[in-house]
Structures are given as C-alpha cells and as structure tokens.
Amino acid sequence: MTSSTSVSPSVPALRRGGEGGADRLVQWGTWLLVIVLIFGPIVPVVYAGFVDRPLYESGGILTLGNFAALAEDPAFWAALRNTALFALFAAVPGVVIGAGLAVLVGRTDLPLRRALSVVMVAPLLFPGLGVTLGWVTMYSPSGFVSSWAAGQLGSTPWNLYSIPGMALVTLEKTVPLVYLMVRARLSALDTSIESAALTAGAGPARVLWTVTLPMLRPALLTAAILIVMIAFETLGLPLILGGPVDIDTLSTYLYRTWTSDPERQGTVSAAASGLLLLVTLLLWLRTRVEGDGGRYTTAAGKPSAARSLHLRALRWPLVLLVWCYALVAIVLPVVGLVMTSITNIFAPGVSPWSMLTSRHFETVFSNAALLRSITNSLLIGVVGAVLATAGLTLAALVAHRSRFRLRASLPPVLFYPRALPGIVVGVGTFWVFVLVAPLEPLRTTVWGIMLAFIVRNTAVGYAAIHSSLLAISTELDAAARTSGASWLRTCRDIVVPMLRPALAGCFILMFVSLLNDYDPAVFLVTTGNEVLGVTMLKQWAAGFTGPVAALGVIQIAITALAVSIGRLAWGVRPRA
Amino acid sequence: MPDITVSALGLDYADKTAIDDVSFTARDGEFLTLLGPSGCGKTTTLMSIAGLTNPSRGSITCGADVLFDSARSVNRPPEKRNCGVVFQSYAIWPHMSVAENVGYPLRLRKVRKPEIGSRVREALAMVGLDALADRYPHQLSGGQQQRVALARAVTYSPGVLLLDEPLSNLDAKLREQARGWLKEFQASVGLTTVFVTHDQDEALAMSDRVIVMNDGRIEQEGAPEDIYRRPATPFVASFLGSANLLDGTVDAPGRVRLDGGGQTVAVPEDGPLGGVQVMVRPEDVELMAPGADPDVAPLRGAVTSRMFVGSSYRYVVDCDGQSVTVSARERWEPGPVRLRVDREHCRLFPRDTAAGVAGSDRLEESSYA
Numbered sequence: 049m050t051s052s053t054s055v056s057p058s059v060p061a062l063r064r065g066g067e068g069g070a071d072r073l074v075q076w077g078t079w080l081l082v083i084v085l086i087f088g089p090i091v092p093v094v095y096a097g098f099v100d101r102p103l104y105e106s107g108g109i110l111t112l113g114n115f116a117a118l119a120e121d122p123a124f125w126a127a128l129r130n131t132a133l134f135a136l137f138a139a140v141p142g143v144v145i146g147a148g149l150a151v152l153v154g155r156t157d158l159p160l161r162r163a164l165s166v167v168m169v170a171p172l173l174f175p176g177l178g179v180t181l182g183w184v185t186m187y188s189p190s191g192f193v194s195s196w197a198a199g200q201l202g203s204t205p206w207n208l209y210s211i212p213g214m215a216l217v218t219l220e221k222t223v224p225l226v227y228l229m230v231r232a233r234l235s236a237l238d239t240s241i242e243s244a245a246l247t248a249g250a251g252p253a254r255v256l257w258t259v260t261l262p263m264l265r266p267a268l269l270t271a272a273i274l275i276v277m278i279a280f281e282t283l284g285l286p287l288i289l290g291g292p293v294d295i296d297t298l299s300t301y302l303y304r305t306w307t308s309d310p311e312r313q314g315t316v317s318a319a320a321s322g323l324l325l326l327v328t329l330l331l332w333l334r335t336r337v338e339g340d341g342g343r344y345t346t347a348a349g350k351p352s353a354a355r356s357l358h359l360r361a362l363r364w365p366l367v368l369l370v371w372c373y374a375l376v377a378i379v380l381p382v383v384g385l386v387m388t389s390i391t392n393i394f395a396p397g398v399s400p401w402s403m404l405t406s407r408h409f410e411t412v413f414s415n416a417a418l419l420r421s422i423t424n425s426l427l428i429g430v431v432g433a434v435l436a437t438a439g440l441t442l443a444a445l446v447a448h449r450s451r452f453r454l455r456a457s458l459p460p461v462l463f464y465p466r467a468l469p470g471i472v473v474g475v476g477t478f479w480v481f482v483l484v485a486p487l488e489p490l491r492t493t494v495w496g497i498m499l500a501f502i503v504r505n506t507a508v509g510y511a512a513i514h515s516s517l518l519a520i521s522t523e524l525d526a527a528a529r530t531s532g533a534s535w536l537r538t539c540r541d542i543v544v545p546m547l548r549p550a551l552a553g554c555f556i557l558m559f560v561s562l563l564n565d566y567d568p569a570v571f572l573v574t575t576g577n578e579v580l581g582v583t584m585l586k587q588w589a590a591g592f593t594g595p596v597a598a599l600g601v602i603q604i605a606i607t608a609l610a611v612s613i614g615r616l617a618w619g620v621r622p623r624a
Numbered sequence: 625m626p627d628i629t630v631s632a633l634g635l636d637y638a639d640k641t642a643i644d645d646v647s648f649t650a651r652d653g654e655f656l657t658l659l660g661p662s663g664c665g666k667t668t669t670l671m672s673i674a675g676l677t678n679p680s681r682g683s684i685t686c687g688a689d690v691l692f693d694s695a696r697s698v699n700r701p702p703e704k705r706n707c708g709v710v711f712q713s714y715a716i717w718p719h720m721s722v723a724e725n726v727g728y729p730l731r732l733r734k735v736r737k738p739e740i741g742s743r744v745r746e747a748l749a750m751v752g753l754d755a756l757a758d759r760y761p762h763q764l765s766g767g768q769q770q771r772v773a774l775a776r777a778v779t780y781s782p783g784v785l786l787l788d789e790p791l792s793n794l795d796a797k798l799r800e801q802a803r804g805w806l807k808e809f810q811a812s813v814g815l816t817t818v819f820v821t822h823d824q825d826e827a828l829a830m831s832d833r834v835i836v837m838n839d840g841r842i843e844q845e846g847a848p849e850d851i852y853r854r855p856a857t858p859f860v861a862s863f864l865g866s867a868n869l870l871d872g873t874v875d876a877p878g879r880v881r882l883d884g885g886g887q888t889v890a891v892p893e894d895g896p897l898g899g900v901q902v903m904v905r906p907e908d909v910e911l912m913a914p915g916a917d918p919d920v921a922p923l924r925g926a927v928t929s930r931m932f933v934g935s936s937y938r939y940v941v942d943c944d945g946q947s948v949t950v951s952a953r954e955r956w957e958p959g960p961v962r963l964r965v966d967r968e969h970c971r972l973f974p975r976d977t978a979a980g981v982a983g984s985d986r987l988e989e990s991s992y993a
C-alpha cells in the first residue's frame with residue numbers, strides 16, 4: 049500500500065448534524081403549497097353548497113337544501129340536458145374527424161402530410177374567443193359563407209346559434225386534441241402488425257378498419273372523454289352562441305345565476321360541486337382507460353421504419369376532402385377574425401377592401417381598459433409562467449426525486465386540475481379571497497387572477513416537466529448524493545441543469561395557457577385587473593366586435609411569437 | 625480505512641423480500657465481491673450501504689460510525705456516509721466536463737479552487753485520463769467513462785468504495801483489461817471495496833473474498849479458491865464454474881452407489897450419509913478407453929456428444945441415465961468409455977438441499993460460454 053497516499057486523506061469532512069433539515073423543510077413546504085393552491089379554491093365551493101346562507105354571513109347551518117332547490121329548478125335540468133347533448137354532438141364528430149386525420153397523416157401515403165400536420169394543430173394555439181368570433185363572421189346566419197350558401201341553396205342548412213352549432217365550433221379545439229392523442233398512440237404502435245395483415249392479403253382499407261382501428265380504441269375513448277369534459281366546463285362559447293337564443297349549458301347556467309341572482313349562491317355552489325364531481329369522475333375514467341392502454345402496446349422501443357399504406361385511387365379525393373375541412377374549419381374562421389379586425393364592417397354584400405381601417409387597433413391602444421387588458425395578460429403570462437415553472441419544478445423534484453414520505457400523492461394532485469372547471473376555480477378563488485382576510489387585498493389585483501390561472505393550468509406545465517424528468521436516470525442524482533451533495537444541492541447542480549429544455553418548454557406552454565385562459569377570471573375581474581379574454585367577452589356582449597377581433601389577432605400574434613421562440617430555441621411542441 | 629459491517633440486513637417490498645438476514649464484514653483494504661444471479665439482491669445490499677435504499681431491518685456500520693440501524697432508527701443520508709460509488713451506468717453528469725465531474729465532490733467539501741485543480745489532475749492521472757480533462761462525457765468511450773466514474777468516486781478519500789457491476793457495459797476484450805486494471809488500482813489505493821457482479825470469472829479473478837448470494841440470502845462466503853473448490857451448497861457449486869451433480873446413496877463411508885445402474889464411485893469419507901448428490905467438476909473427470917482397468921476408472925459410460933470449445937473438448941457421457949459432462953483435451957469418438965473421477969475433488973451434498981440448485985441437474989455452462 050505504498051502508493052495509497054496518492055489519494056491523500058486530507059479532504060475536509062462533511063458537516064455533520066442537521067441531517068437533511070433544509071431538504072425536509074423544502075419538501076414539506078412544496079407539498080403544502082401544492083395542496084393548498086389546488087384544493088384551496090375547491091373547499092369553499094363545496095362547503096358553500098352545503099350551508100344555508102352565503103359564506104360571508106356567520107352562523108351557517110349544514111343542509112342539503114341547496115341541492116333540493118337545485119333539483120326543483122327546471123332551468124338546471126334544461127341546462128344539464130343541453131350540456132349532455134352538446135357533449136354528444138361535440139364528441140362524436142370530434143373523435144371521428146380527429147382520428148381519421150391522424151390515421152391518414154400517420155399511416156398512409158396521403159400527399160402533403162407534413163403541411164397538414166402543422167395546420168391541424170395550429171388551432172390549439174388560437175384564443176378561443178377570437179376563433180369563435182371568426183366562426184360567427186363566416187357561419188352565423190348573416191355570415192359570409194352562410195349568405196353564400198343561402199344564395200345557392202335557398203336557405204342555410206346550419207344554424208350556429210344552436211346546440212349542434214356550438215358543437216361545430218368546438219371542433220376547432222377538439223379535433224387537434226384528438227389528432228395529437230391518436231398520433232401519439234399510432235407512433236407507439238408497431239407497423240409490422242399492419243404489414244402482417246397486408247401480406248396476408250387484406251386491402252389497405254380493411255387493414256385500417258380491422259387492425260389499426262381496434263388498436264386505437266383506448267386512445268379514442270380517452271379522447272371522447274376529454275371532449276365531454278371540455279363540453280361540460282367550457283364557458284365562453286355557450287355564452288356567446290347559446291346566450292342570444294336562451295340555450296343554457298351547465299356552465300352558463302352557473303355563470304348567469306351567479307351574476308344575476310346573488311341570493312342563490314348556495315344553489316350555484318351546489319351545482320358547481322356537482323359539476324366538479326362529474327368532471328372528476330370523467331378524469332378518473334380517462335386515467336383508467338389510459339392505464340389499460342399498456343395492454344394494447346405491441347412492442348417496446350421504436351417501431352420499425354414506419355410503413356405507410358397505399359391509398360391508390362383514393363389519394364387525391366381524400367386530399368381534397370381533408371384540405372376542404374382545413375379550409376372550412378381552420379382557415380376561414382381565422383380569415384374572418386383578421387378581416388373583422390381590419391375593416392369597418394365585415395359583412396356579405398360589402399367589399400371588405402373598401403372598408404379597410406386601422407380603427408380597431410387604434411381603439412385598443414388608445415382605450416385605457418383595453419390596453420390594460422393586454423398588459424395585464426402579458427404580466428400574468430410572464431410572471432405566472434416563471435412562478436409556475438419554478439413551483440412545478442420543485443413539485444416534480446419532490447414527487448419523483450426525493451424520498452419524501454407523501455411524494456406519491458403529488459402527481460395525481462398536480463394532474464387533477466385537468467378536471468377543474470374554470471368556473472369552479474374562479475368562484476372558489478373568489479371565496480378564498482373574501483373569506484381569508486389576509487388574502488382579501490389580492491381579490492381585485494392581477495395577482496389573484498394569476499393564481500387562479502396557474503392553478504387551472506398546472507397539469508399542462510407539469511406534464512412538460514414530468515416526462516423529461518422521468519427520462520433522466522436516477523443514478524445521476526444518486527451519484528451526486530453519494531458524492532456528498534444534499535438533496536437540494538443535487539437538484540440544483542445536477543437535475544435542474546439537465547432539465548433545462550423541459551423547463552423552457554414548461555415556461556412557454558404555461559405562458560401561452562395563462563395568456564389565453566379567462567374562465568376563472570370572469571368572477572374576479574374589476575376595473576384595473578382586466579385580462580384579454582374577459583375584456584373580449586364584455587366588448588362582444590356590448591356589441592363591439594371590431595376591438596374584440598383586434599384583441600384576438602394580438603393574442604394570436606403574441607402566442608405565435610412565444611411558440612416560435614420556444615420551438616426554435618428548445619423544440620417545444622404543443623401536446624394534448 | 626474502516627471495516628464495513630452489515631448485520632442481519634433485510635428489505636421487504638410490498639410483494640417480495642429483496643434481501644433477508646444478510647450479514648458480512650468487509651475488512652480494511654479488502655476487495656470483497658457480492659456474486660449472485662440477477663435479482664438476488666446484490667444491488668439492494670450495496671445501495672443499502674450507500675444509503676440509497678432504505679432497508680427494513682438490520683444495521684450497517686462503518687468503523688465506529690453507525691450508518692444505519694433499524695432498532696435505533698439511525699439512517700444517515702447518503703451524502704453523510706462518505707462512500708465512493710461507481711454505478712452500473714457510470715452516472716457521469718453529462719453537463720459537466722470530465723474535470724468538473726471529478727472535482728464536484730471536492731467542491732461540495734469546500735476545498736479551495738487551486739487544490740481542487742491539483743487533486744483532480746492527480747486523480748485523473750491515476751486512471752490515465754489526464755489528457756481528457758476538458759472533454760465532455762459524450763466524447764468519451766465506455767471504458768473512459770468508467771474510469772472517470774472511478775476517479776470521481778475516489779478523489780475525496782471515501783471510507784469505502786462501492787462498485788455495482790462497473791464492467792458490465794464494456795465489451796469482452798476491454799472487460800478483461802479493465803479487470804486487471806481495476807484490481808491493481810484498488811490495491812494501490814488500498815480502499816476497502818465492495819464489488820457487485822453476476823460474472824463468476826470476474827469475481828474469482830479479482831476478489832480477496834467472495835460472497836455468493838441467492839434469492840436475497842448469503843449462500844457462502846470465502847476466498848475464491850475456497851468456494852470454487854469447496855462449495856457449500858449445490859447452488860454455489862453450479863453457479864461458480866460448471867459442476868456435475870450425480871444422484872446416489874452412500875452405502876459405505878467413502879463410497880456412493882449412483883442411481884440408475886448402481887455403479888459406485890469413491891468419494892471423500894467425511895460427508896453426509898443417505899441420499900446424496902455427488903458434485904464433480906468436468907475437468908476432474910478423465911475419459912479412458914473402454915478396456916481400461918476398472919480399479920483406475922471404475923465408471924462405465926457412453927459418450928453421447930462432443931463439442932469443440934477451443935482449448936478442449938466437452939463431452940457429455942451417459943452413465944446409466946445420468947449425464948456427466950467431461951472436459952478433455954483428447955478427442956474421443958461417441959461410444960463406450962470408462963471414467964476416472966478424481967476422488968479428492970468430489971463433494972457430497974445431502975439430497976434434500978438440491979432444491980436450491982441453479983438449473984437443477986443441468987450443467988451450468990457459464991465458465992465456458
């Protein structure tokens with residue numbers, strides 16, 4: 049052992065004592081923060097459903113009276129029935145079209161697949177209200193396409209202001225979601241099973257129908273559940289299209305009762321709890337189906353070079369059909385939105401080119417409230433995305449990289465907000481600010497809205513971090529721990545630096561989500577803390593569609609900019 | 625360097641006991657190997673020492689320091705155990721250069737910058753990588769990464785070096801070289817080392833002492849020659865090298881009557897009685913012509929197959945229904961032969977322990993594979 053001196057033993061010993069004290073503090077703190085933020089807004093909503101008077105009055109007695117009152121309200125049942133119909137009309141075509149497109153792009157030799165793929169997912173980044181306005185300019189009874197169709201056919205065969213009409217407009221958002229989910233599923237499937245069927249003599253259509261489709265069943269089911277969840281919680285769309293013709297869905301029923309009849313807050317809360325329960329069940333169902341999906345996995349690892357089925361004679365007709373769909377459902381509404389923002393009147397019979405104006409943009413930039421809604425939304429987007437990314441990173445590290453006792457409870461909690469309807473978060477946040485005195489000053493600020501938005505969108509950001517974190521070998525942090533680094537130090541020096549691209553992805557996705565969200569804010573907005581979506585909703589209700597369109601275009605522009613930066617710099621992509 | 629003592633260590637998962645009642649001591653400066661088939665609990669044991677897995681019971685001490693003791697609820701976190709660990713995947717941090725990787729543990733210990741530099745250079749020189757200090761991990765070969773991992777694990781003079789199959793990612797040629805190199809390195813540094821492998825050649829070639837594990841328990845512990853020559857159980861016999869296990873009955877001290885044809889073989893006299901298994905290694909059996917003297921070669925048999933394995937032939941000889949594998953340099957044609965069994969190298973196991981044999985009466989081929 050003569051040369052044992054080559055590793056000299058004079059390295060200072062590590063400090064003893066306080067073993068992992070800081071680590072444990074951070075872990076408990078993170079866990080508590082997550083639990084309080086996510087369940088905080090739910091508690092008052094559920095509680096308010098079970099007491100006999102508004103929460104701000106003391107001495108409430110527990111009761112089921114609110115539920116009884118709800119059950120006696122025919123408007124509630126009508127709204128429930130409408131929502132169910134709406135969900136059905138949205139889910140069936142959404143799944144069929146989305147899955148069909150995914151199979152065509154992912155599995156066949158359809159020409160122009162790549163371009164189609166980009167166009168298909170673009171609507172995910174469009175602000176909901178702006179796009180709805182676009183649909184109205186084109187397909188409402190006085191819209192461009194409708195008038196043209198009426199001229200050709202004598203009458204318009206569709207009516208946007210109806211439940212099927214609302215379902216039609218949701219296709220804008222749901223088809224890309226289904227498309228992404230099915231594409232993901234397809235790329236996990238081995239194409240060799242299809243090749244096997246082909247060599248066994250089956251034609252391409254038959255292979256798709258008998259081999260590919262059954263393998264996709266779990267993905268189709270989860271997609272359908274997702275659409276039903278969206279249908280139940282979406283607020284803006286039914287408010288705009290259903291409002292004028294007195295069609296209430298569950299969420300608009302809640303919204304209207306809340307805003308018009310303060311006496312009935314208990315009933316609203318009861319209905320909101322019911323809605324929450326329903327959507328939670330749907331989420332649970334979705335997770336179950338996804339979990340079972342493993343059964344359908346054919347092979348581990350990458351599929352052998354993806355083979356595509358030859359469409360032969362069907363190629364060109366299908367291309368035509370697919371691009372017609374893209375034109376009708378994606379391009380025209382955006383054109384409508386943009387034209388509305390740059391013309392005085394955008395209506396059939398008037399040449400838009402003679403009506404060009406920059407007036408709406410001028411209004412937006414000169415009207416303090418409108419301008420403020422842009423700056424507020426940007427502020428919420430940037431600050432919220434930074435805070436959310438930091439918080440979610442910590443939460444993900446505690447959940448997946450620590451030995452914290454309650455770590456296993458974090459992932460389901462962080463994914464749970466997928467099932468939180470915006471209205472519930474909004475009402476709940478409102479109640480928290482009203483009831484918890486120290487938080488009261490937040491109620492009228494952008495920060496309150498920011499909190500509500502963050503809570504509602506945690507799943508988006510968490511999913512972005514989660515998958516990358518799981519891809520980093522735990523031996524890398526184990527090596528740092530045994531080298532002498534505490535948990536926190538390991539996270540800081542080893543895990544977080546390797547996670548950087550995912551964190552950038554999380555930031556961009558959170559920014560976009562926070563910028564475009566508005567449901568929870570309708571209960572929190574007052575003068576001074578306006579955000580884009582709510583301002584658009586109010587302007588529209590007041591009849592000023594020009595500024596709404598201008599705001600929508602601005603929103604699309606900001607989103608597109610953020611996403612391109614993310615995509616160019618870190619390869620960020622939208623996901624379901 | 626301190627001893628590492630593991631006593632009565634056990635770990636239960638929800639549906640499975642990963643290790644049970646594992647006790648051993650790694651003595652000062654010793655190269656101790658944990659050897660066993662996949663899933664037997666080697667990594668679990670090693671990572672319990674490092675503090676990366678929480679055992680359910682037992683205790684672990686390093687010299688006078690108690691690292692883990694379930695009875696006293698002591699569980700020192702990994703960063704306070706001062707173990708040097710080399711992981712199977714090497715776990716080189718991809719965002720740090722080689723020098724940064726090796727210097728990181730020193731940085732954690734607040735060593736001054738210039739000293740870190742000189743120590744890192746020293747450690748890299750020891751593993752022969754001084755020229756590559758500024759490279760990044762993806763620019764290194766597997767063998768070089770392994771050395772970086774080793775340098776990183778020893779720069780801070782850990783109390784013990786823990787190696788989890790560090791050679792398994794190398795190709796056969798490199799593995800051979802690394803074996804010798806690692807052994808030399810360990811001897812020169814003089815670190816108490818616990819090494820985990822499922823490769824018996826590696827274990828036999830490198831260790832001062834080997835602990836054979838099976839299904840979460842220790843089967844045998846001893847010097848390499850010792851456990852190879854005198855396996856305590858049929859499992860150890862067949863896991864280390866190849867072994868024939870022949871069923872029979874002791875009918876007189878030093879004589880076993882084999883099942884099947886009732887032929888007898890001479891065995892050492894100090895063994896169990898009754899139903900036994902006779903263990904004999906292929907190289908301890910000699911093939912002779914059918915006309916050979918029955919006193920020299922008492923067993924009759926018939927060669928049923930022959931395989932050329934390079935340095936020798938391997939024969940399977942049918943002996944009244946039991947097959948005996950024989951390794952021999954001469955070439956024999958299939959047909960009747962006589963077998964001479966080296967009495968000194970036979971071992972007897974009571975028949976009822978045969979349950980734990982790896983691959984039962986099949987011959988384990990690993991040493992010739």
Ligand SMILES: Nc1ncnc2c1ncn2[C@@H]1O[C@H](COP(=O)(O)OP(=O)(O)OP(=O)(O)O)[C@@H](O)[C@H]1O
Nearest residue numbers: 637638640642661662663664665666667668669822
């Ligand atoms: N997290 C876990 N949950 C349940 N069982 C586990 C877990 N980790 C390990 N095991 C089980 O404990 C047993 C011992 O595992 P261990 O990793 O120690 O085996 P090993 O001897 O290192 O095997 P290998 O040579 O394949 O690395 C295995 O049977 C394994 O299935």
Ligand SMILES: [Mg+2]
Nearest residue numbers: 666667668788
């Ligand atoms: Mg292992």
